[in-house]
Structures are given as structure tokens and as C-alpha cells.
Amino acid sequence: MSTLHLWEGPVTAESTKGWTEGHLEASRRKIAELLAVTGERTVENTLRPYDGACWHSAMAAARAV
Numbered sequence: 001m002s003t004l005h006l007w008e009g010p011v012t013a014e015s016t017k018g019w020t021e022g023h024l025e026a027s028r029r030k031i032a033e034l035l036a037v038t039g040e041r042t043v044e045n046t047l048r049p050y051d052g053a054c055w056h057s058a059m060a061a062a063r064a065v
Contacts, residue, residue, distance in 0.1 A: 003023070006019050027060070031053045
């Protein structure tokens with residue numbers, strides 16, 4: 001299933017739940033990556049994971065309406 005579009009493929013309650021939970025889990029992984037930084041903060045180790053977490057959270061939230 002596409003991570004960008006829920007409607008690529010059969011859309012069922014189960015597929016929608018799986019798609020949404022996949023984005024929530026990806027957001028959690030990005031947040032964990034962000035929190036695990038021990039050295040100097042950079043764009044690559046701070047802003048990129050933050051941006052990824054925000055994107056995945058927004059994708060999951062977009063299907064909640």
C-alpha cells in the first residue's frame with residue numbers, strides 16, 4: 001500500500017486502520033531517532049527526523065476527518 005495515498009488499492013476499514021497505524025508508528029520512530037541524538041544537533045539529525053515525524057502525523061490525522 002502507498003504511504004502517500006490511502007485510496008491506492010482496496011479501501012476497507014482494516015486497510016484504513018493499518019495505513020493510519022503505519023504512519024503513527026513511523027512518526028514514533030522518527031521521534032525516537034530525534035531523542036536519541038547525543039552529539040551536536042544538526043539539520044540532518046534533528047530537523048529531518050522532526051520533519052518526518054510531523055509529516056507522518058499529519059498523514060494519519062488527515063484520514064481522521
